[in-house]
Amino acid sequence: MTEFWLISAPGEKTCQQTWDKLMLATTRTNNLSTNNKFNIPDLKVGTLDVLVGLSDELTKLDTFVESVVKKVAQYMADVLEDSRDKVQENLLANGVDLVTYISRFQWDMAKYPIKQSLKNISEIISKVTTQIDNDLKARASAYNNLKGNLQNLERKNAGSLLTRSLADIVKKDDFVLDSEYLVTMLVVVPKLVHYAIHVLHIIRLQDIDSGLFSVTLFRKAIDDFKHKARENKFTVREFLYNEEEMKADKEEMTRLSTDKKKQFGPLVRWLKVNFSEAFIAWIHIKALRVFVESVLRYGLPVNFQAMLLQPNKKNMKKLREVLNDLYKHLDSSAAIIDAAMDIPGLNLSQQEYYPYVYYKIDCNLLDFKV
Secondary structure (H helix, E strand, O other), rough: EEEEEEEEEOOOEEEEEHHHHHHHHOOOOOOEEEEEEEEOOOOOOOOOOHHHHHHHHHHHHHHHHHHHHHHHHHHHHHHHHHHHHHHHHHHHHOOEOOHHHOOOEEEEHHHEOOOOOOOHHHHHHHHHHHHHHHHHHHHHHHHHHHHHHHHHHHOOOOOOOOOOOOOOOOOHHHOOOOOOOEEEEEEEEEEEHHHOOOEEEEEEEOOOOOEEEEEEEEEEHHHHHHHHHHHHHHHHHOOOOOOHHHHHHHHHHHHHHHHHOOOOOHHHHHHHHHHHHHHHHHHHHHHHHHHHHHHHHHHOOOEEEEEEEEEEEHHHHHHHHHHHHHHHHOOOOHHHHOOOOOOOOOOOOOEEEEEEEEEEOOOOOOOOOO
């Protein structure tokens, strides 16, 4: 279960008492969740007007940063291709797995100095994440073009004899070249009629349905031959033997394959580093949102305990009921608020409303199960 509930409640006489009450209600008697204190430093509060405006901005920034985290994670999975089972071990934050990072969250003072205002910190996060998003688009575009060109060439050399490139099948000896009167044509013949053919020279049996034959004939008979071939359900492949073109195609395939291998390592390293950066930024946004919302709800001086709950999947409904009983006194109106209601000042269309501050953190970042 990689879903977390990040909540806060006002401090009782001490914040420790708030924590002890939660632990008693959710873990010591009924194992509803695994809990950790979520450490948020003493941030600059600013004015109430700034906090109200920042609350809306942080909602949008949260959505944007989460989308970047998911894009980087998904592209990591796309790049690793056959190694998708290894994706999860590459999706780390500060060198540890995501559950560990969130559970032991510590504010990064170097990246996000707490002497800065809340708005400045949010702008730092926005700038860093926007840069990652832009870099990802550029890198993904370049790598995808390279990969696409290589796949197109590989596709030409695969498939049935009716469609695939014949350059790596035929040899110079299979053709009469530089003749004024004679020409060699290549014909794909269904296997069912192989036994009836004695006059054709077989080159190679490539697939289960047909064989490839070379036919040397007078140039003036080409149209008649094609007509007869169609009548007999033979397929004449248009092919001009050109050693220079064939050599150029092979060299292009080698070049693209080499370039892809060269770019693969640095790209995966970039994705690992910037996934970590984006994920760390995302959790700091969650921390900012908890701080701002807690001050707006519980007032000043700042006195609340932020807590991270990892719900037991089987008991999520029960956990929600227990939390409601524990904190319903904080806001009696919350019990009757429906998430579909449109109330000015509350963004309920995207976020459930409870008497306590609540944000969900979902670490299921990929479209597939790894």
